[in-house]
Amino acid sequence: MSDFADIPDPLSLERQVCFALSVASRNVIAVYRPLLEPMGLTHPQYLVMLALWEHAPLAVKDLSRMLQLDPGTLSPLLKRLEAGGLVRRERDTNDERALAVVLTAAGKDLRAEAEKIPPAIVARLGMGLDELQHLHESLMRVIAAANSANGHGAA
Amino acid sequence: MSDFADIPDPLSLERQVCFALSVASRNVIAVYRPLLEPMGLTHPQYLVMLALWEHAPLAVKDLSRMLQLDPGTLSPLLKRLEAGGLVRRERDTNDERALAVVLTAAGKDLRAEAEKIPPAIVARLGMGLDELQHLHESLMRVIAAANSANGHGAA
């Protein structure tokens, strides 16, 4: 069992998991950038498209829950996707408060391009799928821990 | 050996490591927020302070390399730290182009408060130090892989 008393300098930058997390997130997104840019997508927009290709139509509330993003972040992002012709923002006929974000033909077609992305990323990273799978499981545990610490999950 | 051919839907949102990375990063930073806010720091500012407590004085170039952040991001951030009285932005006497970011007395004093942060975070997350250490190692490997993919490291 390791303990805080064993750690020489708990404030050392290179020891911080939060620092490694933010650098890893930013730098992995940077690997996506040159592949997404010719598709006219940013990384957050790519994630929204992934959700829509699986589950469209979706309300802002649904996307907010799935992507764990603030509605105030999604609102302008969806307008940019609509301006790019990938998405239409209609009203839910049952509940006029809710938005129904649907894919346009161009939005659906883009999926074929997107299918090339994951293998290209793995090739560029040069990491084994097994190690990535393992990292994914670790990340899911931190996400669960952080969510319950933030009051967004188990008590 | 796992292979892409074995994966049913490579575009499934919940399968994306990049998605898990960004959610983990955002949500772990959210755990820091209530602890950093009374200190008057955001999370990126906290990371800059960590670097300065270890190595001040530092130039923007040094911070950019250590934190792997764009100088254009650091420039206004440092001005906000200076406005908060934690830092002074002087000129390097040897090289008038470079900035020498130094700690004020208040900036140095804040370190005592910051020492309470890491144990408090670990307690809130409710994860073992061993598992965090293990995650940290995995993250360092992705960072190295992403950096070489982005041309910021090994050829």
Place this chain on the structure above:
DNA sequence: TACAAATGGTTTGTACACCAATTAATCATG
């Protein structure tokens, strides 16, 4: 059926984060 509470989105304000262009200082080479 009125009407207060709750829900779904948008807007505003502050703070990253990256890119490209700019400016000032230093260096390298003739």
Place this chain on the structure above:
DNA sequence: CATGATTAATTGGTGTACAAACCATTTGTA
């Protein structure tokens, strides 16, 4: 020693990201 190339930092533009305030619609309840 002059001048072109390099380097360090700043600025401006676009796009997240979160919190708080706001508005319209729906729901719960007397």
